[in-house]
Structure formats: structure tokens, C-alpha cells
Amino acid sequence: xxxxxxxxxxxxxxxxxxxxxxxxxxxxxxxxxxxxxxxxxxxxxxxxxxxxxxxxxxxxxxxxxxxxxxxxxxxxxxxxxxxxxxxxxxxxxxxxxxxxxxxxxxxxxxxxxxxxxxxxxxxxxxxxxxxxxxxxxxxxxxxxxxxxxxxxxxxxxxx
Numbered sequence: 363x364x365x366x367x368x369x370x371x372x373x374x375x376x377x378x379x380x381x382x383x384x385x386x387x388x389x390x391x392x393x394x395x396x397x398x399x400x401x402x403x404x405x406x407x408x409x410x411x412x413x414x415x416x417x418x419x420x421x422x423x424x425x426x427x428x429x430x431x432x433x434x435x436x437x438x439x440x441x442x443x444x445x446x447x448x449x450x451x452x453x454x455x456x457x458x459x460x461x462x463x464x465x466x467x468x469x470x471x472x473x474x475x476x477x478x479x480x481x482x483x484x485x486x487x488x489x490x491x492x493x494x495x496x497x498x499x500x501x502x503x504x505x506x507x508x509x510x511x512x513x514x515x516x517x518x519x520x521x
Contacts, residue, residue, distance in 0.1 A: 384413035389425055401425045418462025419482055427455040456482055467495035 382397035384390035390411055392399035400408035401417075403424035411417055429436050430453075456478075457465040464482045469475040469491065477486040477495035485499060 384411060386413050386415070387411060387417050387422075387425075389429065402428050404428060418458070420456050420458035420464045421462050423453060423456050423482060424458060426453060463498060466498040467493060 382392045384392050384399040390399040390401045399411045399413050403409045409421050426436050464478050468478050473490050474488050475491055475493045476484045476488045479485045479499045479501040481501045
């Protein structure tokens with residue numbers, strides 16, 4: 363009888379952990395009761411996530427850089443159309459605030475630094491480490507064109 367109870371409890375535990383996933387971040391690792399999710403952003407350092415909201419872009423970029431450095435899959439998507447504005451700086455490993463916002467001043471692995479806006483896009487010329495970026499400038503309009511993966515049935519597009 364005790365074995366049956368143990369098996370039953372183990373079945374419920376496996377079922378509960380299978381439901382523990384992060385719908386807003388496919389690279390997240392989730393476990394525990396209550397369910398907690400995190401993503402690797404540096405070697406030996408995981409960032410806890412709130413999967414009921416959108417993941418801050420700074421955390422997404424850090425995770426993408428970590429994955430790229432470790433030869434793991436990164437985002438998949440086509441190249442921008444010919445008329446699109448292209449950020450030739452490319453992706454960089456950002457410094458994030460505890461809230462997930464970009465730190466106003468970003469630097470690469472050399473002595474080169476620049477100021478970014480709230481979307482993490484460079485807004486000043488590059489300079490050395492003495493560059494002053496007093497505060498993070500809010501960006502309210504960012505134009506994005508997203509393509510959803512193919513679905514088997516029509517999606518309700520009504521507001």
C-alpha cells in the first residue's frame with residue numbers, strides 16, 4: 363500500500379513539474395514548487411524571470427550573448443529588408459539594472475563606451491570610459507515588424 367501511495371505522489375510531482383514552464387522565454391529553465399524560472403546570462407549566473415510578463419530586452423540580449431558565446435542556439439529570423447534601418451553595431455553584451463532596464467552607459471571588452479536609450483540602441487558617438495551618460499533616455503516609439511510562425515487555424519485578429 364505504501365508503495366502505491368509513493369508511486370501516486372511521484373506521478374503527481376512529475377505532472378506538476380511538466381506544467382512548470384516559461385511561456386514568454388523558450389530558453390528559460392523552470393522548476394520547483396512554486397514554479398520559478400531563470401535564464402543563464404553569464405557563466406555560473408542565472409537571472410530570475412517573471413514569465414507572466416514580457417522579459418526585459420536587456421535580459422534577452424544578455425541571454426543571447428551567453429548562448430552565442432557557448433555555441434547554443436540563438437534567435438532565428440530573416441535578414442532585414444533592404445529599406446530597413448540597420449544597427450551596424452550589432453548585438454553587444456549589455457549591463458542591465460536590477461529591473462531589467464539597460465544601464466545608460468554601455469562598454470565593450472575594450473575601453474570603448476557609448477550611451478544607449480531604453481531600447482539599448484546607441485544614441486551617442488563612442489568614447490572612452492570617461493564618457494558621461496547621465497540618465498537613460500526613454501524611447502517611446504520603436505518600429506518592429508514581426509512574423510508569427512505558421513499556425514494550423516486562423517488567428518482572431520480582432521481587438
